Amino acid sequence: MKALLICPAVRPAVAQLAETRPLATVPLLGECLVNHWIEHVAARGAREVIVLAADRAEQVRSAAGDGERWGVRLDVVSTASETTVAEAAAHYQAEGKSRWLPAPDDVVLMSHLPGCPEWPLFESYAAWFAAAVAWMPRALTPARVRVSEIRPGIWAGRRARIALGAELIAPCWIGDQVFVGPRAVVGRGAVVEDRAVIEAGAQVVASYVGRDTFVGRMTAVANSLAVGPTLINWQTDSALRVPDPFLLCSLAGPAGGTQPGWLAAVRPKLGRLLAWPLLALTAWPARSSRSSDLKLTG
């Protein structure tokens, strides 16, 4: 049986989420959107899955792999622009629907999480966050490992380290290899993705903390999406880049921040110091020629 998944391309309402990766590969409750959907259609019997990607198809291909993980043959096709469901169906189902999954799982525009069409993902940051929180109970699929519901409404990765003094308030999701420090508060309505660090005394309330994100001591993240140093308030749709890594930064790659490090501040001074002899050398012949000019004229 076949299924076709259409990746969302540009969505201006959530443009910040697509800054470094296509929307289909943004981590959401431990897996990216395209992987959630591949697992969903594989569970319904699909053995061939076509993924249409208009935005950075190579990253989608890298995230989804070749489909062997779910026992499907996966083909990621790069398209010039986002295809509609009708266009995709007309093109790919021209020979009939007998070898396709029954609707609506045969041709899907991935604008929502599987089984939750009433929670659209990309209308606004608030909608994206609300969909993530609403989908938490469904995220423990049969194929999921290393995540379990440790208390009603609280899901945590098996390798997450939660300090004794930390407070977890349902509903909340704590991903794999997450560290939550003492006196930290996570929840209510918090999603902390894999490999994030919530330091001692920090608070994550009604917020999403992205993968590999560091939330520093005594930092409170509320009503926001924190992805590396980028902080998006999902209530007001405003975004800013946090300049201080000790508040919020990325654990993968550069720490981020807008303030120059000490090396960047010192470099121009160092450059001038080293260049001074060269400047002096270039200035000296000019003085000589001027004097000779003076001599000529004199």
Added chain:
Amino acid sequence: MNLARAFPINPQLLGHFEDFQSPAGLWRLRCYVWTRRIAWRVLIDGADAAKRTLDIVGSAVALLVLSPLLAALALLIRLDGGPAIFTQTRVGRFGQEFKMFKFRSMRPDAELRLAELLAANQHANGVTFKIKQDPRITRLGRWLRRFSCDELPQFYNVLIGDMSLVGPRPPVPREVVKYSLADRRRLAVKPGITCLWQIGGRAEIDFSGQVRLDVAYIENQSLTQDLRILARTLPAVIFGSGAY
């Protein structure tokens, strides 16, 4: 007017953010973040790095120490007729196939005779395949399999990164095709030479039992658990429990 009394602020908060007020304090905070980032990378990635280090060191030492035995076994198998090493396609992490090496314990035409033997499969669910008194096994092969000596070349697979010392046993593609999504959880990590069900009953455990134990291993994977399993593997191998 005492601002602290008028606007009570958590003294911990005041103490923490006091550093913001001076360049030296900011520099201290940056150093703090720098060291924290390194520490967390080590902690988060350290477990995988430690497992891989154990794999490399363990497999290299095993190949070195066992090399006389490996050479002797290879010679004996060759004298018995046919190649010494049997290469089989197995399924690794996330369904990726790789070539696994074993000492040949069956007749050279064993794969061709497989179909007629599938009917005699003693694993009732039909996903995995094992039968006692498999007629394809040679006399030397029976001895090799009893003490798991046929698996020794897999230390090379561990060295090159296809496998790990400890992990779910790699299934053949023919079995994986029958897996449900829940069964595929056992493919979430690199396969291993030994695993929980290898030390607890080996071929006598049925498929659902194997999946249950493999998933239990994956969910609680740690270096300590790996070392514990390795320590229990040797007695299980020596006494040949459940191997056929």
